[in-house]
Amino acid sequence: MTSFRSAALAAAGLAAFLVLWEAAPRLDLINPAFLPPPSSIPAAFAREISGGAWPRAVAESLSHYVVGLVAGAGAGIALGLASGMFGWFESLTAGIVRLLRPIPGLAWVPFAIIWFGVQPSAAVFIIAVGVFWIVFFATQGAVRGVDRDLIEVAKAFGFRGAWPRLTKILLPAATPGILVGLRTALGQAWMAVVAAEIFGVPGIGARMMQASSLLSTDIVVVYMLTMAALYGLFDTGFVALQGWLLRWRA
Amino acid sequence: MTTPSPIIDIRGLSLAYERDGRRTEILSALDLAVPRGQFLVIVGESGVGKSTLLRVLIDLAKPSGGTVTLDTDPATRTPMALVFQDARLLPWRRVIDNIAFGLERHGLAKSERRERAAAMLKLVGLSDLAGRWPHQLSGGQRQRIAIARALAVEPEVLLMDEPFSALDSFTREGLQDEIQRIKAQTGKTVLFVTHDIDEAVYLADRVVVLAGSPGRIAADVSIALPRPRQRRDAALVEAARHLRAELSRRSAEL
Numbered sequence: 001m002t003s004f005r006s007a008a009l010a011a012a013g014l015a016a017f018l019v020l021w022e023a024a025p026r027l028d029l030i031n032p033a034f035l036p037p038p039s040s041i042p043a044a045f046a047r048e049i050s051g052g053a054w055p056r057a058v059a060e061s062l063s064h065y066v067v068g069l070v071a072g073a074g075a076g077i078a079l080g081l082a083s084g085m086f087g088w089f090e091s092l093t094a095g096i097v098r099l100l101r102p103i104p105g106l107a108w109v110p111f112a113i114i115w116f117g118v119q120p121s122a123a124v125f126i127i128a129v130g131v132f133w134i135v136f137f138a139t140q141g142a143v144r145g146v147d148r149d150l151i152e153v154a155k156a157f158g159f160r161g162a163w164p165r166l167t168k169i170l171l172p173a174a175t176p177g178i179l180v181g182l183r184t185a186l187g188q189a190w191m192a193v194v195a196a197e198i199f200g201v202p203g204i205g206a207r208m209m210q211a212s213s214l215l216s217t218d219i220v221v222v223y224m225l226t227m228a229a230l231y232g233l234f235d236t237g238f239v240a241l242q243g244w245l246l247r248w249r250a
Numbered sequence: 251m252t253t254p255s256p257i258i259d260i261r262g263l264s265l266a267y268e269r270d271g272r273r274t275e276i277l278s279a280l281d282l283a284v285p286r287g288q289f290l291v292i293v294g295e296s297g298v299g300k301s302t303l304l305r306v307l308i309d310l311a312k313p314s315g316g317t318v319t320l321d322t323d324p325a326t327r328t329p330m331a332l333v334f335q336d337a338r339l340l341p342w343r344r345v346i347d348n349i350a351f352g353l354e355r356h357g358l359a360k361s362e363r364r365e366r367a368a369a370m371l372k373l374v375g376l377s378d379l380a381g382r383w384p385h386q387l388s389g390g391q392r393q394r395i396a397i398a399r400a401l402a403v404e405p406e407v408l409l410m411d412e413p414f415s416a417l418d419s420f421t422r423e424g425l426q427d428e429i430q431r432i433k434a435q436t437g438k439t440v441l442f443v444t445h446d447i448d449e450a451v452y453l454a455d456r457v458v459v460l461a462g463s464p465g466r467i468a469a470d471v472s473i474a475l476p477r478p479r480q481r482r483d484a485a486l487v488e489a490a491r492h493l494r495a496e497l498s499r500r501s502a503e504l
Contacts, residue, residue, distance in 0.1 A: 149338055156308050156332045157352035157403065168354070172342040248342045250385040 036218035041225070044218035053207060058226065061193050061203035064120055068127025069189045073182055076132045080139025080178075085162065085170065090140075105130030105188075106195050113199065123196035123203065130192040131185040138181020142174035176249070179242050186238055190231050255321050256283035257407060257439050258307070263316035264464070265302055275464035276302045280316070282458065282467065284407075284441065289433055291442045291454035293493070299465035300443040301335075304409045307441070308332045322406045327356045331400035335412040337392035339384040345395055346371065346380040352403035370398035373432060390421035397429070401436065410442045414449070423481075426453060430477060447497070451489045452479060459493065461500045468500035469493065 018038050025032040036044075048054035083090045108129050116122035146169065154160075154169045197205025204223050211219035263280040266273055276299040284290050292300050305311040307318060308330055322329040331352065339348045349367035358366070371377050374394040384392060393413055400408055410429075414422040426449060433440055444450055450457045454473050461468035471493060475485055 149334075149336070150340060152310060153334070153338045153340070153351075155310055156334075158328055158355050164355075168351075169340070172340070175342070248344075248383045248385070 033215050033217065036221055038221075040218045041221055044216075045222045048219060048222055054222070054226070057202070057204045057207040057223070058230070060120070061197065061205070062230070064123040064127060064196065064201070064203055065189055065193050067120075068124040068192065069131055069185065071124065072128035072131030072189070073135045073185060075128070076135025076181070076185075077139050077178060080136040081143055081166065081170070081174075083136070084140045084143025084174070085166065101133055105133075105192055109196070109199055112196070118200040120201060122199075123193065123201040126196040127189050127192040130188050134185045134188055135178070135181045138184070139174065139178050142177025142181075143170050145177065146170055146173040176246055179245065183235070183238055183242070186234055187231065190227060194227065254286065257286040257321050258282075258284040258441075259317075259319040259321070260284075260303075261317050261319070263303075263306065263313050263318065265299070265306060265311065266314045266464070277306075277313075278464035278466060280465070280467065284439060286321075286406075287437055287439055289430075289440045289442065289453060289455045290458065291444060291450040291456070292458050292460060293444055293447055293450045293497075294460035294465065294468075296445060298460045298462070300445075300460055301411050302465075303460075304332060304411050304441065304443055307407075308409060326404070326406060328352060328403035328405050330407040330409055331403050331405035332409040332411065333393070333396050333400045333413045335415060337384075337389075337396035339387075339392055339395055339399075341384050343384075344380070345376070345382050345384070345387070348384065348395055349398045349402050351399055356403070367398070367402055370402045371395075373401065373435070374398045374428070388421075389417050390425060393417065393425060394428070397432070401432070401438075405438070407439045407441060410440065412444055413442075415444065415446065422449075427478075429453065434477070447490050447493050448481075451486050451493065452481060457489075457493060459497055459500070461497060469496040471496075 021035075022037045022039060024030045025035050025037045045054070079093075083093060105126055108126055112122040112125045116125060150169050150173060151165060154165055159165065159168050193203065194205040194208070197203040198209050200206055200209075204227060208220050208223045211217070211223075260280060260282040263277055263282075264275065265277045266275040268274075280303070292303065294300050302311055306313050310332075320329060339345075340351065343351065346364060346367050349370050350363040353363040353366060356363075368377070368380065371380055374397055376391060376394055376398075379387065379391065379395075384395070387395065397410075397413070413429075414425050417425065429440075429442075430453060432438075442450075442453060451473055456470070456472045458467055459469035459471075460466070471489070473486075473489055475483070475489075479486060
C-alpha cells in the first residue's frame with residue numbers, strides 16, 4: 001500500500017513537472033526556441049532515428065563509455081590491489097597519488113587532445129582517468145579492510161604466497177567494496193562521456209553541441225533523455241550483477 | 251624397551267615479543283612430547299599461551315627459541331590442520347567449497363576435491379547443508395564445517411583452539427561427543443586447547459595444565475578412563491577436582 005502510494009505520488013509529481021514544462025513555452029513564458037515543450041520531443045526523436053544520427057551517436061558514446069570504463073576500472077583495481085597488499089607499493093606511490101589525485105578528470109582534456117587528437121581514444125582516456133581514481137581508492141580501502149583472521153585461515157592451510165592470498169582471500173573478500181566503487185564509477189563515466197565529446201569527439205555529446213549551435217533544442221533534449229535512459233539501464237543491470245555476485249551475503 | 255617416537259616433540263620452546271622496548275614472554279622453556287594418536291588437552295587461564303602454542307605448531311607464530319620436531323609422513327601435504335575458536339569459514343564459499351578449501355593446494359581435480367569434501371561433510375553429519383552459505387548456518391553447524399574443513403586435508407594432527415567455547419552448552423556437549431566419535435573413527439592425534447576443566451577431563455587421554463606468565467607446564471595428568479565416558483562419572487569428577495586444586499595451587503605459587 002505504501003509503496004503503491006509513493007509510486008502514485010512519484011507519477012503525479014512527474015506529470016505535474018511535464019505539465020509545467022509544456023505550459024511554460026506554450027504560454028510564451030519562455031521562448032520555445034530556448035525550451036522546447038515535451039510534446040515536441042517524440043517527433044524530434046523519430047527524426048534523429050530515421051536520419052540515423054541517434055543510433056550512430058549512441059553506438060559511438062557507448063563504445064567510449066565501455067572501453068574507458070573497462071580500462072579505468074581495470075587499472076584502478078590492479079593498482080588498488082597492489083597498493084592495498086604491499087605497504088612498500090603504497091609508500092612508493094603515495095607522493096604520486098597526492099600530486100595527481102586532486103586534478104579533476106576534465107583538466108586532462110587539453111592533453112587528451114594533444115596526445116590523441118579529437119579521436120575516440122581521447123574520450124576513452126578522459127573517461128578512464130575519472131573512473132581510475134574512484135575504483136583505485138575503493139579497491140585499496142576494501143583490501144585494507146579485509147579481516148586479518150581470514151588471511152590467517154589461508155596461511156594455516158598452507159596458502160602463503162602473495163598470489164594465493166590474493167585469489168583465495170583478498171579478492172573475494174574485497175569484492176563488495178570494489179563493487180561499490182565500480183557503481184559510483186559507472187555514473188562518473190557517463191559525465192565524462194558528455195564532457196569528452198563536447199570537445200568534438202563524435203558521439204552523443206558532440207551531437208548535442210551540434211544541435212545546440214543550430215538552436216535545435218528539441219534534439220538536445222532527446223539526447224539528454226537518452227543519457228538518462230542509458231544510465232538507468234546500466235545501473236539497473238549493474239545492481240542485478242552485484243546482487244548475484246554478492247549472493248553469499250546475509 | 252623403546253617407547254615409540256612422539257609425533258610432536260617440543261623442546262625448550264619459548265616465545266617472546268618486544269613492543270615499545272618492553273619484552274613480553276608468552277611461553278618459556280616448554281617441553282612437551284605428544285605420542286601418536288593421543289587426545290591431548292591443554293588447559294589454562296586466558297593469556298597463558300595455550301593458543302600461542304598451537305599457532306607456533308601451525309606456523310602462524312615464530313618461536314624465539316627451542317625446537318619442534320614432527321614425526322609425520324613426509325608425503326603428507328598438510329601434516330597439521332587447525333580449527334579456530336570462531337569457525338572462520340569463508341563467507342563467499344558454499345559449505346562444500348569451504349570444506350574443499352585446503353585441498354586446493356593438494357593438486358586434486360575439482361571433482362575429487364568435492365568428493366572428499368562431501369565425505370567429510372557426511373562425517374560431521376551435515377550432508378544436507380552442502381549448498382548453503384555460511385551465514386545460513388548456526389554456530390554449532392559452522393564449527394562442524396570448520397572441523398570437516400580441517401579433516402579434509404587429512405592431517406596427522408588436528409589442532410583445536412577452544413573450538414567449542416563460543417557455543418551454548420547444549421551444542422557444546424553435542425560437539426564434544428562428536429569430536430570423540432570422529433577421533434575414534436579416524437585415529438588422529440588431537441591437540442585440543444580449552445579453559446574448561448570439565449571439558450578437558452571429559453575429552454582427554456591426557457591433560458596438560460599451562461600456568462604462569464610466561465606459561466609453563468604446571469601439571470601433566472593422564473585420564474585413563476574408558477570411553478564412552480559418562481559426564482557425571484565419579485572418576486571424571488574426581489579428576490576435574492584434582493586438576494582444579496592443582497591449578498589453583500600452581501597459580502598461587504607462580
